[in-house]
Amino acid sequence: xxxxxxxxxxxxxxxxxxxxxxxxxxxxxxxxxxxxxxxxxxxxxxxxxxxxxxxxxxxxxxxxxxxxxxxxxxxxxxxxxxxxxxxxxxxxxxxxxxxxxxxxxxxxxxxxxxxxxxxxxxxxxxxxxxxxxxxxxxxxxxxxxxxxxxxxxxxxxxxxxxxxxxxxxxxxxxxxxxxxxxxxxxxxxxxxxxxxxxxxxxxxxxxxxxxxxxxxxxxxxxxxxxxxxxxxxxxxxxxxxxxxxxxxxxxxxxxxxxxxxxxxxxxxxxxxxxxxxxxxxxxxxxxxxxxxxxxxxxxxxxxxxxxxxxxxxxxxxxxxxxxxxxxxxxxxxxx
Ligand code: UDP
Ligand code: MG
Numbered sequence: 001x002x003x004x005x006x007x008x009x010x011x012x013x014x015x016x017x018x019x020x021x022x023x024x025x026x027x028x029x030x031x032x033x034x035x036x037x038x039x040x041x042x043x044x045x046x047x048x049x050x051x052x053x054x055x056x057x058x059x060x061x062x063x064x065x066x067x068x069x070x071x072x073x074x075x076x077x078x079x080x081x082x083x084x085x086x087x088x089x090x091x092x093x094x095x096x097x098x099x100x101x102x103x104x105x106x107x108x109x110x111x112x113x114x115x116x117x118x119x120x121x122x123x124x125x126x127x128x129x130x131x132x133x134x135x136x137x138x139x140x141x142x143x144x145x146x147x148x149x150x151x152x153x154x155x156x157x158x159x160x161x162x163x164x165x166x167x168x169x170x171x172x173x174x175x176x177x178x179x180x181x182x183x184x185x186x187x188x189x190x191x192x193x194x195x196x197x198x199x200x201x202x203x204x205x206x207x208x209x210x211x212x213x214x215x216x217x218x219x220x221x222x223x224x225x226x227x228x229x230x231x232x233x234x235x236x237x238x239x240x241x242x243x244x245x246x247x248x249x250x251x252x253x254x255x256x257x258x259x260x261x262x263x264x265x266x267x268x269x270x271x272x273x274x275x276x277x278x279x280x281x282x283x284x285x286x287x288x289x290x291x292x293x294x295x296x297x298x299x300x301x302x303x304x305x306x307x308x309x310x311x312x313x314x315x316x317x318x319x320x321x322x323x324x325x326x327x328x329x330x331x332x333x334x335x
Pocket of ligand 2: 208
């Protein structure tokens with residue numbers, strides 16, 4: 001089936017979101033009444049341990065266009081988005097969070113902008129609802145550091161909430177990174193990109209599935225996959241310390257032979273020893289994290305494993321009234 005020229009998909013990852021599945025499906029259905037171009041809704045259950053998937057199956061029963069994908073375990077938000085993009089058949093897709101922090105009304109504006117001829121329409125967060133002062137500022141600082149280090153034209157304050165055209169999705173399929181940093185890679189792909197501003201509300205129900213540790217990991221993944229600057233930093237710091245030590249040596253010689261006093265001080269020696277021990281271990285860690293990434297790539301494992309895919313159909317479309325075509329794909333490997 002070739003999709004209609006203007007068909008659009010929604011790609012929504014969910015992890016332990018049983019508290020909001022009903023709100024999500026209800027809101028999508030309401031939105032679709034005014035937006036018939038939304039013909040495909042990919043809901044990717046990223047290995048939830050609660051009733052998320054069961055709820056989705058029940059809620060989409062009899063509704064048209066839903067594709068429910070269930071991962072065999074939690075692979076992470078970025079890979080859930082990747083799986084969604086891999087499966088889209090529509091002409092464009094909007095990546096959005098399940099908690100409606102990425103409002104459907106803004107998705108509508110993205111679709112309008114796409115129709116004007118853009119390939120990527122990303123959402124720029126003006127206000128961030130439901131985030132603490134520290135989270136807000138660390139996010140702001142990170143986007144700026146990322147842009148500087150990566151050297152790519154990544155938009156500031158834009159998350160993964162964005163529309164991508166078919167061309168972008170086709171190019172996306174050639175990227176096979178083990179830990180894809182979605183927003184960075186889409187910026188890297190290029191094409192006609194533009195942003196629209198929106199205020200980000202708080203989530204509609206449930207709690208954040210992105211604790212600070214995961215957030216930090218995502219930030220480090222993003223930096224490591226786009227920049228070798230941290231490695232170069234080790235070289236620069238090494239040179240600086242070596243140069244500094246020459247001055248230190250001169251100082252020792254001057255005090256001994258000119259001023260006639262040898263410097264005493266066990267404490268200062270120990271301090272310097274520990275300090276540079278720390279610096280060396282830190283950079284060993286930095287190098288190690290790059291090596292680990294190389295190791296991950298070399299193993300070439302599938303990036304995610306799909307346990308099950310279900311496609312919903314409206315009751316009218318099925319002869320036997322069985323609206324959900326269940327397909328058990330246990331053990332199937334990700335694309
Ligand atoms: N999510 C996911 N896998 C994870 C963590 C989160 O699929 O391991 C989904 C989550 O269900 C939500 C989206 O990613 O739809 C964004 O997560 P969340 O709203 O918790 O992040 P925040 O908005 O707090 O940054
Ligand atoms: Mg959220």
